[in-house]
Structure formats: C-alpha cells, structure tokens
Amino acid sequence: MPLRPGTPARTEVAVPGAVCLVAVTALLLLVPAVQADPEAGAGVPQPGSAAWWSGIAVVVAQALVLARRRAHPRLVLGxxxxxxxxxxxxxxxxVIGTTSVAVLVAAYTATVVEAVRRTAPALGLAAVLVGVGTLIAQPADGAPILVQLGAPLAQALGIVVLPASAxxxxxxxxxxxxxxxxxxxxxxxxxxxxxxxxxxxxRAAMARELHDIAAHHLSGIAVMTGAIGRQIDVDPAAAKVAVQRVRAETSAMLEELRTLVRLLRDAPEDTERPVEALAAVPALVERARAAGVDATLTVLGSPAEQWGAVGPLAQLAAFRTVQECLANVVRHAPGxxxxVVLDAKDPAVFRVSVVNGPPPAPVAPLEAGLDARPGGGLGLVxxxxxxxxxxALLHYGPEPGGGWRVTLGVPTQREAEAPRPSARVDGAAG
Structure with missing residues (x-):
C-alpha cells in the first residue's frame, strides 16, 4: 500500500496506549459519578457487569488495532x-463515546498517511458505523425521525469528518x-x-595550454640537445652556441608557463605579458628557425588589417595551431x-596554414627520445x-608527395556564420 512520502511505517505503542488509558479511565470515572445520581445514570452499565467488561474489551481491542494504523490505515479505521x-x-x-477516541485517531491518521481520495470510502463506512452505534446506544423513542437521525449524524461528523479534515x-x-x-x-x-x-x-583548457607550451619548446630542446651530443667532441664552439639556444628556449618556456599561471590565478596586476596573438606568429617562426627548423613565413594580403576583426580567443587558437604544427615538424619530420602561410585575402575568413615536406631521412624516435607514432599525441585534439x-574550420591531412598540411580558417564575422563541421583525417599525428 503506497504511503505518502516521508510517512513512517512502523508500529507505535505510545498513541494506542494513550487511547486505551483515556477510554478506560473515562469508564472508571463515569461510574462513581453516575452512582451519585442513579436517575441520571440509568443508561450506564454497572461496574463488573457484562456490559461494563464488554466496553473495556472493546476499547482495549481498538487500542491494539491502532498499533497498525500507519501500515494499514483504511483497514484499521474500519x-x-x-x-x-x-x-x-x-x-x-x-458511555458509548469512550469507544470513539480510537476512531478519532484512526480517521486523522488515515488522511495523513494516504490521499483523501483513497480513504474516502473507509471514512464513509466509519461514519455510518459510528452513526449506527450511536443510534443503538442512545435511541430517541417517540421523537421525530429528523431528531432521531440528527444526533447520530452529528456524532459521526464530529468523530470522523473533523479529524479527517485536520x-x-x-x-x-x-x-x-x-x-x-x-x-x-x-x-x-x-x-x-x-x-x-x-x-x-x-581542466581541458589547462591541458591544451600545457600541451601546446611543453610540446613546442621541449621538442626543440630535444632536437638541439641531440645535436649538442654529436658536436661536443668535434665542434665545441657550435655546441656552446646550441647550449645557448637550449637555454633561451627553456627561458621562453618558463615565461609562457608563468603567464599561464598568472592567468589561472586571475590576478590582473600580474598579467603584464599579453596573451599570444596573430601578431606574434612571425616571432614564433623566427624562434623555430633559430632552433634549427627550416621554416619560412609567407604573408598574403594585409593581415594586420584583419587582426582587429578576429577575437582574442580565436587569435590564441591560431597562434597555438602554428606553435603545435612547428613542434610536430620537429617531432615527426625533423629536417x-x-x-607558414598567413592568408588575409578573404575579408570574411583569416586562414593560417602550415605545410611541411617529408623528412629527409627516416625518423628514429627512440634515439631522439620522442614518440613519433601516428596519432600518439594530443596536438590535433x-x-x-x-x-x-x-x-573556426580546421582541415588537416597528408600531402600527396609526402609531408603534412594543417589549415585553420578563422571567421572574421562570426555572428554572420553558423558553426560548421570539421574535416578530420584518421591516423593523424599529434
């Protein structure tokens, strides 16, 4: 039987015990009062009589039944x-009213535990039983029919309907x-x-930033340290120059990490270094060339005129794309x-492309200390x-003659364009 949410379905002893105590006490107290006025107590059973003991038995039975009033509210009420x-x-x-105390408690509990639409038949039956019992116990012989029925009806309303309403x-x-x-x-x-x-x-944004920063710089450092290992004995002067480049690359990586930490801390007074933008791409290419990458920069149109129409987040995305592509060249196609192409000929879309040819010699990832397996990184992700x-719209994939191409089209009028699906190539290097 479904109960209202939160209604406990457990046996309670306190309330049934109280009901039994009240009813029995009423029977015991009414008897001396009636004995003091025998004419007024003509309808009250004498102590020790069968009727008196029957009344005691009924109220005790009612109290025992009330112990299950929450588990079976309608059955207990009946x-x-x-x-x-x-x-x-x-x-x-x-003294028939002493048996009505349990009915009061049962009628109240039934409407608290269950919805009134479910308890309505049981309430109606209880009202009829109370009315019939009152009519039997207190007959109004010779009175008009309305008077004879009025008292039982009022008794039923007071004992069943009022506590049910509460x-x-x-x-x-x-x-x-x-x-x-x-x-x-x-x-x-x-x-x-x-x-x-x-x-x-x-967390995903932080992972992207850390990957872009670390992958770009550490790839260059790995290549330069490999060269240092070969030059340190045969060309010490060149090895010293390479060490200076490693130091510069390390300093640049630390500075970018500091910038990222400042941004994460959200401390405006510490963010003196601006976030990377499209204007920093030429310097990025120069650093790659200084690290030994055979990189060139081609500019089509007037990029500076479109930079203002590209939002800072989109500019950062373009910068990181170029940075990751240069790191991938070092990792997967050294030499x-x-x-790098900055194409500003289309006023609606600013395109950034990075194209590399095949490596001049087979890559030895274990010797270089790098993982050059296709799809082994998170760069393209x-x-x-x-x-x-x-x-923006990202395209990437292998070139027909070998090598790899990545193109990012950044809309300059984003509000006029709907999001478009991306073109991916399975098995791409990251």
Whole structure:
C-alpha cells in the first residue's frame, strides 16, 4: 500500500496506549459519578457487569488495532469504527463515546498517511458505523425521525469528518514541505553537475595550454640537445652556441608557463605579458628557425588589417595551431622544410596554414627520445577543440608527395556564420 512520502511505517505503542488509558479511565470515572445520581445514570452499565467488561474489551481491542494504523490505515479505521456498534449492542449505553477516541485517531491518521481520495470510502463506512452505534446506544423513542437521525449524524461528523479534515490539512502541508525539499535537492544536484562540467572544461583548457607550451619548446630542446651530443667532441664552439639556444628556449618556456599561471590565478596586476596573438606568429617562426627548423613565413594580403576583426580567443587558437604544427615538424619530420602561410585575402575568413615536406631521412624516435607514432599525441585534439570553441574550420591531412598540411580558417564575422563541421583525417599525428 503506497504511503505518502516521508510517512513512517512502523508500529507505535505510545498513541494506542494513550487511547486505551483515556477510554478506560473515562469508564472508571463515569461510574462513581453516575452512582451519585442513579436517575441520571440509568443508561450506564454497572461496574463488573457484562456490559461494563464488554466496553473495556472493546476499547482495549481498538487500542491494539491502532498499533497498525500507519501500515494499514483504511483497514484499521474500519475495524475501530466497527467497535462502536459492537459496544452499543453489548449495552455500553450512555458511555458509548469512550469507544470513539480510537476512531478519532484512526480517521486523522488515515488522511495523513494516504490521499483523501483513497480513504474516502473507509471514512464513509466509519461514519455510518459510528452513526449506527450511536443510534443503538442512545435511541430517541417517540421523537421525530429528523431528531432521531440528527444526533447520530452529528456524532459521526464530529468523530470522523473533523479529524479527517485536520489530517488532510496536515498531510498537504507535509507534502508541500517535502516537495520543496525535493526541489532544493534537485537544484543542488543541478548546480553540482554544472560545477563539475565547468571544472572539466577548465581542466581541458589547462591541458591544451600545457600541451601546446611543453610540446613546442621541449621538442626543440630535444632536437638541439641531440645535436649538442654529436658536436661536443668535434665542434665545441657550435655546441656552446646550441647550449645557448637550449637555454633561451627553456627561458621562453618558463615565461609562457608563468603567464599561464598568472592567468589561472586571475590576478590582473600580474598579467603584464599579453596573451599570444596573430601578431606574434612571425616571432614564433623566427624562434623555430633559430632552433634549427627550416621554416619560412609567407604573408598574403594585409593581415594586420584583419587582426582587429578576429577575437582574442580565436587569435590564441591560431597562434597555438602554428606553435603545435612547428613542434610536430620537429617531432615527426625533423629536417623537413616547413612553410607558414598567413592568408588575409578573404575579408570574411583569416586562414593560417602550415605545410611541411617529408623528412629527409627516416625518423628514429627512440634515439631522439620522442614518440613519433601516428596519432600518439594530443596536438590535433587540442587544435580541434580550439577550433570548435571559436567556430573556426580546421582541415588537416597528408600531402600527396609526402609531408603534412594543417589549415585553420578563422571567421572574421562570426555572428554572420553558423558553426560548421570539421574535416578530420584518421591516423593523424599529434
């Protein structure tokens, strides 16, 4: 039997015991009062009589049945109400009201535990039983029919309907409080889910930044240290120059990491170094050339005129794309020629392309200390995520004659363009 949410379904002894105590005490107290006025107590059973003991037995039975009022509220209501006509037939007479205490409790509990539409038949049956019991115990012989029925009807309303109405009010308030509690809990769970999603997005952004910074600089450092190992004995002067380049590359990586930490701390007074933008791409290519990459820069159109139409997040995405592509050349195609193209001929889209040829010699990843397996990194994943965040279009894939091409198209009028699907190539190097 479904109970209202939050209603305990356990046996309670305190209330049935109290009901039994009240009813028995009433029977015991009424007897001396009636004995003091025998004419007024003509309808009251004498102590020790069969009717008197029958009344005691009925109220005790009602109290025992009430112990299960929350588990079976409608059944209990019908049983305790049936005790009223039973006591009336046993001759309880004028003190029939002592059997109504249990009916009051059962009617209230039934409407608190269950919805009123489910308990309505049981309430109607209880009212009829109480009315019949009152009519048997207190007959109004010779009175008009309306008078004879009026007293039992009033007794039934007072004993069944009034406590049931109070139970409906209490149950409704309880359900409203529980609904508010469930709503608060749902809002709390929703807030927690949003916080977790935001944290996940921030973690992904941090991972992209760390990968782009570390992969670019560490790839160059790995190549230069490999050259130092070969030059240190045969060309010490060149080895010293390479060491200075390693030091410069390390300093640049540390500075970028410091900038990232400042941004994560959200301390405006510390963010003196600007976030990388398209204007920094030429310097990025120069650093790659200084690290030994055969890189060139080609400019088509007037990029500076379009830089203002590209948002800072999109400019950072373009910068990181070029940075990652140069790092991939060092990692997967050392010695290959690489060309960076800034194409500003289309006023609606600013395109950044990085094209490299095949490596002049087979790559030995274990000797270089690098993982050159196709698809073994997260570079292209980070590029794609940045492109998705800025509504840019990313293309990448192998060139017909060998090598690799990456093209990023950044819209300069983002509000006029809808997000477009990205073109990916399986098995790409990262």
């Amino acid at each position: 049983l305790v109400a049936a005790g009223v006509p039973v006591a009336a037939l046993a001759g309880l007479g004028e 139970g409906v009010v209490v149950g409704s308030r309880r359900e409203a409080a529980q609904a508010r509690a469930r709503q608060v809990e749902a809002l709390s769970r929703e807030h927690g889910a949003r916080v977790e999603a935001a944290v996940a997005r921030e 290959a020629r690489c060309e 980070g590029m794609q995520e940045r492109a998705d965040l800025t509504d």
